[in-house]
Amino acid sequence: MSKDYPVPAGYLERETEVKKSRFIARVAPVASRDEVHQWLAQAHRDHPDARQICWAYQIGRPGSAAEAAMNDDGEPSGTAGKPILNVIQHKDMGDVLVMVIRYFGGIKLGAGGLVRAYAGAAESVLSAVDRVVHQPMTSVKVTMSFADEQPLRHWCEVNGARVDSVDYGTSVTADVLVPDEKVNALKAFCEAGQLHYDLER
Known part of the structure; x- marks a missing residue:
């Protein structure tokens, strides 16, 4: 089974x-x-006049992420999304999205300057965000009688599980x-109490 790994504790914003x-x-x-996509849509709503909204994310365990992607949003290739993703990977954090919203100030930074600026922005917010430990969870559907609901809820409390719905x-x-x-x-x-269960893998 996959082990626990750190993820951001919540949303945070930093400006440089x-x-x-x-x-x-x-x-x-x-x-x-x-x-x-929901977070990116929110960023576009919050900053409709921004020159760029560049981003990178990785989902899953750091070092063997199930999914990762990045976007330069019109900046020269490799100067925005890749530096952001590099910082994420260096921070050894999973299930994380970093967006960097840029308002152009009139002075061109050049490729090296852009890489440093986007990496620096990602570093500033990732260094500041609190971490929590992600526990890989499995969803299980349990069918039972009304009398079995309280014992199940008690089992969940004791074992760090939660009843979602x-x-x-x-x-x-x-x-x-x-x-x-x-x-x-x-x-x-479930087997001891003759409850029916179905693993939703």
């Missing part, structure tokens, strides 16, 4: 200035490409997020 150009760096925790029909169906290393324990709990 280089030769009158403003670089507004934002960091946000992301778990999917959809979340990346509950659907009440003729029986109770709960979506449970379980730390990967506790999946077998949940299976055993």
